[in-house]
Amino acid sequence: MPVIRRRPVALWQPVENHLMSVDSRDAVYLKEDDAALLARLQGAIQWAGQAALVRLTAVALQLGLLIALAHVFELETFAFRKVMVLALAGFVVHHLLPMNWRLPFFVILSLGSLVLVVMPLNAIRLVLVGGILIGMCHLPIRFGWRLALIGGTAAALTLARAQVFDLPGYGVLWPILGSMFMFRLIVYLYDLRNQTAPFSVWRSLAYFFMLPNVCFPMYPLVDYQTFNRTYFNEPSPWRMYQVGIKWIFRGMLHLLVYRLVLQNAIIGADYVVDAGDLVRYMITTFSLYLLISGQFHMIIGLLHLFGFNLPETHHNYFLSSSFTDFWRRINIYWKDFIQKVFFNPVYFRVKHLGPAAAMTVATLIAFFFTWLLHSYQWFWIRGTFPMTWQDAVFWGGLAVLVLVNVLYEQRYGRSRLIKGKKRSFASRVGLGLRTVATFCTIVTLWCLWTFQGSASEWLDFMSNITRMDGKTALMIVCGLTGLGIAGALFGDSEREYSAGQKPKLGQRAAEPPYAFWQSAAIVTVLILMVPAIVKYREYLPVGPMARTALGDVRREQSVHVRAERDQGYYEDLTNTKSYNLALWELYNRRPAGWVLSIGQTEAGKSVPHEFHQFELAPSKRVQFMGAEVSTNRWGMRDRDYEKAKPPGVFRVALLGSSISMGWGVNDDETYENLVEQRLNQDFAGKSHERIEVLNFAVAGYSAFQKLWAFDRALEFEPDVILWEVHATGFTWMVNHLSRVIRAGIEVPYPEVREMLEDKGINARSSGLAMRSQLRQLAPELQGWIWSHMKRECDKRGITLQVVILPRADQMRVDEEHLAEMADFARRSGLPVFDLAKAFRGAQDRRTVAVAPGDAHPNVEGHRMLAEALYEQMIASPEWQAALGASSPAATALHDSNR
Amino acid sequence: MPDETKSTVKDFILREFLPGEDPNELQDDTPLITGGILDSIATLKLVAFLEEQFGISIAAHEADVDHLNTLNDIAALVASKRKGG
Numbered sequence: 001m002p003v004i005r006r007r008p009v010a011l012w013q014p015v016e017n018h019l020m021s022v023d024s025r026d027a028v029y030l031k032e033d034d035a036a037l038l039a040r041l042q043g044a045i046q047w048a049g050q051a052a053l054v055r056l057t058a059v060a061l062q063l064g065l066l067i068a069l070a071h072v073f074e075l076e077t078f079a080f081r082k083v084m085v086l087a088l089a090g091f092v093v094h095h096l097l098p099m100n101w102r103l104p105f106f107v108i109l110s111l112g113s114l115v116l117v118v119m120p121l122n123a124i125r126l127v128l129v130g131g132i133l134i135g136m137c138h139l140p141i142r143f144g145w146r147l148a149l150i151g152g153t154a155a156a157l158t159l160a161r162a163q164v165f166d167l168p169g170y171g172v173l174w175p176i177l178g179s180m181f182m183f184r185l186i187v188y189l190y191d192l193r194n195q196t197a198p199f200s201v202w203r204s205l206a207y208f209f210m211l212p213n214v215c216f217p218m219y220p221l222v223d224y225q226t227f228n229r230t231y232f233n234e235p236s237p238w239r240m241y242q243v244g245i246k247w248i249f250r251g252m253l254h255l256l257v258y259r260l261v262l263q264n265a266i267i268g269a270d271y272v273v274d275a276g277d278l279v280r281y282m283i284t285t286f287s288l289y290l291l292i293s294g295q296f297h298m299i300i301g302l303l304h305l306f307g308f309n310l311p312e313t314h315h316n317y318f319l320s321s322s323f324t325d326f327w328r329r330i331n332i333y334w335k336d337f338i339q340k341v342f343f344n345p346v347y348f349r350v351k352h353l354g355p356a357a358a359m360t361v362a363t364l365i366a367f368f369f370t371w372l373l374h375s376y377q378w379f380w381i382r383g384t385f386p387m388t389w390q391d392a393v394f395w396g397g398l399a400v401l402v403l404v405n406v407l408y409e410q411r412y413g414r415s416r417l418i419k420g421k422k423r424s425f426a427s428r429v430g431l432g433l434r435t436v437a438t439f440c441t442i443v444t445l446w447c448l449w450t451f452q453g454s455a456s457e458w459l460d461f462m463s464n465i466t467r468m469d470g471k472t473a474l475m476i477v478c479g480l481t482g483l484g485i486a487g488a489l490f491g492d493s494e495r496e497y498s499a500g501q502k503p504k505l506g507q508r509a510a511e512p513p514y515a516f517w518q519s520a521a522i523v524t525v526l527i528l529m530v531p532a533i534v535k536y537r538e539y540l541p542v543g544p545m546a547r548t549a550l551g552d553v554r555r556e557q558s559v560h561v562r563a564e565r566d567q568g569y570y571e572d573l574t575n576t577k578s579y580n581l582a583l584w585e586l587y588n589r590r591p592a593g594w595v596l597s598i599g600q601t602e603a604g605k606s607v608p609h610e611f612h613q614f615e616l617a618p619s620k621r622v623q624f625m626g627a628e629v630s631t632n633r634w635g636m637r638d639r640d641y642e643k644a645k646p647p648g649v650f651r652v653a654l655l656g657s658s659i660s661m662g663w664g665v666n667d668d669e670t671y672e673n674l675v676e677q678r679l680n681q682d683f684a685g686k687s688h689e690r691i692e693v694l695n696f697a698v699a700g701y702s703a704f705q706k707l708w709a710f711d712r713a714l715e716f717e718p719d720v721i722l723w724e725v726h727a728t729g730f731t732w733m734v735n736h737l738s739r740v741i742r743a744g745i746e747v748p749y750p751e752v753r754e755m756l757e758d759k760g761i762n763a764r765s766s767g768l769a770m771r772s773q774l775r776q777l778a779p780e781l782q783g784w785i786w787s788h789m790k791r792e793c794d795k796r797g798i799t800l801q802v803v804i805l806p807r808a809d810q811m812r813v814d815e816e817h818l819a820e821m822a823d824f825a826r827r828s829g830l831p832v833f834d835l836a837k838a839f840r841g842a843q844d845r846r847t848v849a850v851a852p853g854d855a856h857p858n859v860e861g862h863r864m865l866a867e868a869l870y871e872q873m874i875a876s877p878e879w880q881a882a883l884g885a886s887s888p889a890a891t892a893l894h895d896s897n898r
Numbered sequence: 899m900p901d902e903t904k905s906t907v908k909d910f911i912l913r914e915f916l917p918g919e920d921p922n923e924l925q926d927d928t929p930l931i932t933g934g935i936l937d938s939i940a941t942l943k944l945v946a947f948l949e950e951q952f953g954i955s956i957a958a959h960e961a962d963v964d965h966l967n968t969l970n971d972i973a974a975l976v977a978s979k980r981k982g983g
Contacts, residue, residue, distance in 0.1 A: 194959040229964065311932070328937065339938055340962070347942060348958040355946065359939075409939050413914065 055238055056095055058520050062245045063088050063305070065527045066252065072531060073554055075255050076295070077587035078852055079117045080215040084302075086113055087211060091305045095237070103202045103231075106306045110211040117214045118173065118586055125169050126177060127209070129157070133181060134204050137192055147189070154185075161383060172582040175217035178380025180208050183221045183337065183373070190341055197225040212302055215587065217381045218573050220296045220313045221333045222303075223340065230309040237307065239514035244304025246523055247297045247312075254294025256530070256553055261287045264549045269451065269461060270734070270771035275468035278461070279476055282447045285568060289446075292331070292570050293317070318483075319491040321434040323401040324409060326442055334370075342366045359406055367399030374569065382572070382579040394449035401441065428488040435487025436480050450568035453768045461768060548816075555809050555845065577853075588853045598624055598661075598699045603631050611740055611748050612708040616698055625664035625850065637661050638672070638695040645717040648689030650882060652676075653696055653713035655706040656724030657732075659805050659857060659865075660697035664850035669859045670695070674866035679873070679883065687884030697724065702732035704747075707785050714792065719882065720799045721789070722833075725821050727807060727814035730778035737781075738770050751784060779824070786828045799878065803869065804834045808849035808857050831878070838868040900973040903952070907972050910947050915940050926969045931962075941966060948972070954979035 067084045070076065090109040094102055114123035136150045160167040161174055170177070184207065191197045207227055213219050234240055266284040271277060296313040303310055313333050320326035327335055347362035371391055379385045423431070444462075451458050468476075533540070537550040577584040581595075598604040603620040607613060618635040621628065632640040645651050654660055654672050662670035676693035684690050694716055696709040706723065713721060740747070744763050747753050756762070759773050774781075786800075793800040802825040804818050818836045825832050839861065842848045848861035857865060873879045904926060912921055915935055930936045936944060944966065945956050954976060960966075965975045 190959070194957075196959055196962070196964065225962070225964070324937075324939075340959075343938070344942075344958040344961055348961075351946070355942075359942075406939060410943070413917075414937070414940075 055516060056092065058517075059238075059241045059245060059305070060088060060092055062520060062524055062527065063091065063248070065524065066245070066248050069252060069527055069530060073252075073256065074852075075252055076298075077215060078589040079587040080212060082116055083113045083212045083215055086116060087302055087305065090211075094306055099232070102307060103206055106211070107202055107205045107209070109306075110206065110209045110213075113211045114209065114214050118176070122169070122173055126173055126180070126214075129170075129177060130180060130208050133185060134188075134208060137185075137189060137204075138199070143193060150185070150189070158379075161380060163383070172580060172586065174383065175381045175576065175580055175583060176214055178377075179217045179219045180213055182377060182380045184208060184224070186341060187221070187224050187337060191224045197228040203228060210303065210308075211306075212299060216295060216299065217576065217583075218292060218295065218570065220299055220331075221337045222310065223333065223336055226310060226336075227308060230311075232307040233309050236514070238516045240304050240307070240309045242514070242516055242519045242523070243309075244301040246519065247301030247304065249301075249523055249527055251294045251297030251299075251301060253530075254290045254297060258288065258290035258294060259553055260549055261290070263552055264545075268731075268771075269453070269768055270775045272461065272464055272772070273467070273776070274472070275465045276472040276475070278464040279472075279479075282443045285450050286443045286446045288568055288571055289317075289330075291574060295574075296331070296333075316490065316493060318439065319435055319487045320438045320442070321431050321487060321491050322405050322438055323398065323441075324405040326438060327398075327402050338366050338370055342369045355410060356407060359410055360403060363403045363406055364399055367395055367402070371395035378569075378573065389455060390449050390451060393455075394445055397445050397448075423492070431491050432484035432488030435491050436484045439483055439487075440480075446568075454766065457766050457768045584853075589851070595624060598629070601629070603629055603637075605635075608743070609745065611745055612705045613736065613740065614698065614700065614705075625856075627662075627664050627666045627669075629662070630667050636695050637667070637670075637697070639667075641692055641694055641716070643716055645692075646690075650688035650691045651716065651718045652691070652693045652720045652722060653716060653718035654693060654722045654724065654803075655701075655709050655713065656697035656722075656803075656805075657701040657706075657726070658697075658699035659726060659807070660695065660724045660803075661699050662862070663699060663856035664854070665857075665859050665862055669862055671857075671862040671865035671869060672697075674862060675869050675873075678866065678870050682874075683883040683885060687882065691883070694718065700732070702736040703730075703782055703785055704733060704736055704752075707749075707789070710789055710792075714796065714798075718798055720801060721793060722801055722803050723786075723789075723830075724803050724805055725818070725825070726805045727817050729817060730775065730782065733778055733781065734771055734774045737774055738767070741765075741770065742767070749788070751788075752781065755780065755784070782824070783828060786825065786830060790829060800830055802830050802832045804832060804836050805865065806836050806839055807855040808839065808845055808861055809855040831876070833869055833872045835865055835868045835872070838864050900977055903973040903976050904969045906951060907944075907948070907976075908969055910951075911935070911944070911969075914943060914947075924969075928969070929967055930969075931967045936966065944972075948976060952976050952980065 063084075067081065067088060070081050070084060075081075086109065090105075090112075094105050094109070097105055111123065111127065114126055118126070133150065133153065136146060136153065139146050139149070157167075157177075159165060160170065161178070188204075188207065192199065207222070207224055210222070232240075261284050265280065266288070267277060267281055269281060272281050293314040300308075300310050300313055311332070313331065315329045315332065317326065317330040320329050343362045343366040346365050347358050350361050351358045353361070374391065374395070375385050375387060447462075448458055451461065453461070534550050534554060537547045540547070540550075542550075572578065576587060595601060598616070599606055599614060601620075601622040601624050603617055603622045603624065605615050605617040607615060616631045616635045616637060618631055618633050621630045623629070629637060632638055634641070634643070660670075660672060662672075667673065672693050672695045676691060679691040679693075694713070696713050698705070698709065701709065710721065737747075741756070741761065741763055747756065755777065759777055761770055761773050761777075765773070790800050792798075802822070804822050806818070807814070815836050818834075822832050822834050822836070839845060839848050839857075841864065842860075846852070848857055848864065850856045850858040850861075874883070874885055879885075908921070908924055911930070912919060912924060916924065928935070931941065941961055945961050948954065949956055956965075956975070956979070960975065964971070966972055
């Protein structure tokens with residue numbers, strides 16, 4: 001209950017507005033002896049208490065809707081979604097607590113999020129190291145000694161991170177520990193040295209362990225001074241809460257657009273053959289940054305709900321109108337950090353050189369540290385310290401561009417506006433043109449930064465811009481015109497800030513009252529519109545491609561597919577699976593101890609000097625992906641079989657990769673074993689005494705590796721050979737071939753060697769050129785594989801047949817691709833079992849996936865695959881004849897199955 | 899004295915960063931940094947002006963939103979520097 005104190009002060013606001021400040025300050029100041037006003041206030045306090053509860057409910061409901069949205073669209077990791085639920089409960093309790101209890105409660109909640117995500121023991125480890133570092137900052141010794149002590153500890157931690165020695169239990173925690181302390185400790189020490197902010201145990205713990213940091217190795221670099229200055233810095237918390245909700249929603253929209261780009265628009269560098277592809281590559285690569293801006297908006301929005309009224313982290317960075325403007329709009333917290341810790345101190349030290357010289361020195365040093373600290377960040381998150389030519393050119397280039405811009409602005413100034421002033425038409429046109437020029441330059445630099453290859457390869461790659469037809473040129477002009485218009489209209493909007501400093505009593509209100517209900521209503525409607533748009537996409541005035549893309553946006557594509565894309569700096573830092581499997585498992589509800597490659601178990605056998613590179617070791621029994629995997633004496637994941645086909649046996653050989661091998665399912669749960677069992681149950685003893693299905697599938701096998709397995713399979717005298725196809729396209733073939741060619745391993749098929757030589761593909765080819773040429777040659781190579789196999793099969797009287805398999809996260813675009821592959825197979829003269837829609841019966845695709853983020857079918861998925869394959873087999877006249885199933889009988893069986 | 903400081907600084911800001919702007923729009927509590935009127939370069943220009951105009955020395959960590967966000971803040975900073983000697 002607020003305390004009413006009798007102190008002289010002028011009331012300049014309506015009572016209700018004034019009372020809003022009661023929530024955050026627990027005190028109202030009145031004029032002495034103003035009894036009438038006191039009575040009015042007491043009545044109003046009661047009313048405001050009820051109104052506050054209604055507003056609290058409204059904010060909580062919006063947050064609940066956002067959590068539901070995150071769950072429905074599978075946004076971010078499972079761990080983050082759990083923390084969001086914790087945050088919702090925490091938000092309500094936090095708001096109802098007295099002011100002086102709120103910060104300790106936030107700390108407890110943040111520590112609770114550590115326990116929730118990384119488990120209690122790991123949480124203790126984090127707090128232990130963090131506590132030691134924070135404690136060292138406050139030791140009662142000279143600041144220099146404290147710095148030395150912290151430096152020594154940081155050096156020891158660096159050695160442990162570099163695995164010079166082992167710090168038991170910290171392997172999984174390095175990215176989180178790094179994200180909490182690698183930069184914030186620097187800022188903290190800076191502010192401690194200059195005493196620019198208040199310090200206390202609760203403030204320190206809140207700053208370093210703040211919720212939801214544990215879910216994000218890439219975290220906004222929150223400034224300690226700002227963190228404290230903006231804490232409940234408005235008279236009313238409602239605007240702050242509502243802005244927080246708005247930013248969480250904005251972040252989720254960024255993540256959805258990111259997913260749309262990732263699933264529908266992005267292409268690998270080796271696909272680029274003309275100007276249209278190149279422009280698409282450049283824009284989509286830059287657009288992947290939406291992942292970071294989306295995450296940062298959500299994080300800062302969430303912090304708003306706990307009173308941290310922090311400013312925006314990103315502001316319309318696609319509409320930057322100069323390089324300094326870009327620097328001020330993208331990852332603004334980083335810019336603020338560099339300015340505070342490097343730029344300003346250097347500038348003030350050398351300002352005697354004159355403004356231009358000081359600016360030059362300070363800017364170049366600031367960008368040098370930006371470059372260095374990006375590698376430093378990489379080190380703490382991923383464990384290595386990369387120094388690449390791409391980084392040097394990107395940061396160096398950006399430094400020069402920003403410097404030129406800075407010197408220009410220093411000399412000629414930059415037009416500024418106080419709200420309400422309008423630009424002239426000419427000024428808007430200029431703004432639009434500058435937006436286009438800045439965007440083109442930035443995406444070019446960004447493309448260089450993320451490019452995997454040498455400088456000369458990049459130049460060759462960029463020469464694709466000369467291969468432009470009229471249609472592409474028109475599209476580019478239209479796109480840039482649209483960007484220019486957007487820049488002209490919206491490019492000069494200012495960064496959304498917190499309310500700034502605390503309004504002083506008696507001061508005129510800086511802003512009109514915040515329209516809370518209007519904002520809450522708009523945001524609620526917008527949140528609800530997202531699933532509605534996706535659900536009712538058929539009624540939207542958009543083309544089929546857009547509808548397909550909207551349908552697919554509900555699910556995140558599996559990490560296996562994502563890993564095949566080109567990765568950039570930020571992609572690599574956010575994809576925890578690629579550098580810290582244990583952390584990824586914690587984030588994604590995985591049972592501990594899973595291994596993601598059969599090669600990490602005894603059942604995997606690497607043969608790096610052989611064409612097929614990898615095989616299964618014979619006679620092994622291991623735990624893989626939480627399931628039992630056994631190999632027979634021939635190195636198949638299958639039961640044991642004689643090599644020579646026994647009399648009276650109908651034998652099928654299955655060539656495939658992980659889905660057919662079985663991934664995260666036990667030996668007797670693979671669709672291949674289930675089909676074999678079912679065929680024997682229904683048809684053994686008819687045409688054949690027994691039916692055997694031999695599983696030659698090996699996880700990760702590409703087309704040529706399956707071809708190698710085909711030669712092995714022939715030794716087992718099969719009657720039918722089944723060739724698995726799934727939606728990885730030709731990527732695995734390209735990966736495998738480029739790897740063996742570069743390793744100098746001879747391709748064991750003379751005709752294929754000729755095809756490669758004709759294209760000039762050899763061990764000396766540059767990586768990108770080779771991949772690009774292989775990509776173009778891939779359909780021809782696939783056609784050759786099938787015709788070669790068909791010839792060999794025909795000689796032996798074997799039927800060769802293709803099986804089209806879906807993944808659990810199969811998307812409509814993948815189904816289109818699978819349909820193309822099915823057509824291709826039919827045109828090659830191969831019959832097809834098309835199981836692409838086998839999972840259509842599942843209410844929710846997640847129920848057939850082996851785990852979140854892993855699209856391999858689980859037990860239920862394999863059961864559905866087996867059923868679909870069996871049905872297609874018995875419906876096929878050739879199979880009916882082979883199995884001894886008369887057509888009516890098979891039909892009856894088919895009917896009974898249904 | 900603070901009013902004189904504010905007036906001097908206000909004239910400078912209007913002249914340097916807001917040419918053509920209505921002086922009444924720039925109030926003592928108008929947010930300069932958080933309101934987007936002073937960016938990092940303009941802030942450094944303002945610091946150079948304050949040092950020269952008032953004969954004071956401003957440290958790197960003082961060139962921030964806490965000390966320079968409004969005319970009131972700037973006047974307080976100048977006053978504290980002058981008082982401190």
